[in-house]
Amino acid sequence: MARRGRTERALEALEAIERDPAGAAVQVPALRKALEHGSALVVARAGRIAGRLALRELESALAQAFLRLCDEPASADPGCTAKEALIAALERLEHADPAPFRRGLGHVQREPVFGGSVDTAAPLRCACMFALVRCAPAGLAGDLAEALADPEPAARAGAARALGALGGEAAEAVLRLRLRGGDSEPAVLAESLLALLRVAPAPALAAARALLASRDADLVEAVALACAESRLAAVALPLSELFERSRGSARGVALRALALLRHDEALVILMRVVREGAATDAIEALRALAAQPVDDRLRRSVAEAVAGREEPDVVAAARRLVAAD
Numbered sequence: 001m002a003r004r005g006r007t008e009r010a011l012e013a014l015e016a017i018e019r020d021p022a023g024a025a026v027q028v029p030a031l032r033k034a035l036e037h038g039s040a041l042v043v044a045r046a047g048r049i050a051g052r053l054a055l056r057e058l059e060s061a062l063a064q065a066f067l068r069l070c071d072e073p074a075s076a077d078p079g080c081t082a083k084e085a086l087i088a089a090l091e092r093l094e095h096a097d098p099a100p101f102r103r104g105l106g107h108v109q110r111e112p113v114f115g116g117s118v119d120t121a122a123p124l125r126c127a128c129m130f131a132l133v134r135c136a137p138a139g140l141a142g143d144l145a146e147a148l149a150d151p152e153p154a155a156r157a158g159a160a161r162a163l164g165a166l167g168g169e170a171a172e173a174v175l176r177l178r179l180r181g182g183d184s185e186p187a188v189l190a191e192s193l194l195a196l197l198r199v200a201p202a203p204a205l206a207a208a209r210a211l212l213a214s215r216d217a218d219l220v221e222a223v224a225l226a227c228a229e230s231r232l233a234a235v236a237l238p239l240s241e242l243f244e245r246s247r248g249s250a251r252g253v254a255l256r257a258l259a260l261l262r263h264d265e266a267l268v269i270l271m272r273v274v275r276e277g278a279a280t281d282a283i284e285a286l287r288a289l290a291a292q293p294v295d296d297r298l299r300r301s302v303a304e305a306v307a308g309r310e311e312p313d314v315v316a317a318a319r320r321l322v323a324a325d
Helices: 002-019 021-035 040-052 056-071 078-092 099-105 122-135 140-147 153-166 168-181 186-199 201-212 217-230 233-245 249-261 264-276 279-290 296-305 312-323
Strands: 110-113 116-119
Touching (some): 021 056, 099 122, 140 168, 153 186, 168 186, 186 217, 201 217, 201 233, 217 249, 264 279, 279 312
16 A cells, blocks of 8 residues: 555656746656666656656656666566656667666566466567667667567568667678568568568569569558558559559458559559449559549549540549549
């Protein structure tokens, strides 16, 4: 009961500081003390305040609090809530010492769940990866390469994104190896492809074609959407090839990805489908386009493409798009 009372009082004090951010600077000693508190709730809130108000006087205290929590049992900070808040605060302060981020990169926190346990630290590891990209310490590409072998798919995907942000020949080599070696999770391969498209588009396009030829529908969809997210005009061709050779749902996936790409090359392909394709494909293309922002140029293109078509469903889908706000 006494501990709960101390925690509640500490949270109330932090709430008062948040209500008066202009006076928070004079509360630095109180915030430093809060970062040493035994409650993760208190530490997390103090960390968020320190980060939001850019209190550089607390950088060292934030790092020390993080390292302390990494060494304590999982029960001291369930779900890594406080540790994530501390890393976010250090990032906002652009903390230059990579030590806490390297410690976080290796932190694993297994917590009990029904029937076993789960590692709750994967998001924390991802946050530390990007903090390290900012710091750019020696050997980082190797650290991120190891992270691509993390047991948690979310952490592997984060490592791929971080390698894309890091760039350079080492990052390219690691990403190419990952795409060649595969992964059990489509999302990880999609993130690896997206990262490689940003680092080295030419080899990434070859990898995209290979992945889009997979018989795994989930992988094909994830890779197609990654191509669209890249916003590179060059991916319009492999997406068009996917549409031409596919049957069933993969054709719709290709059309949606082309619409998401929002490049002139993709629009030309989609308008050809609307103008000349089977009615079902034309309707799918129009629906994919309608799910994106519609401007006057698109309206004109659609009106011209359907001018020679007589199928009521195609014409109706085109009219809905043209009339869209």
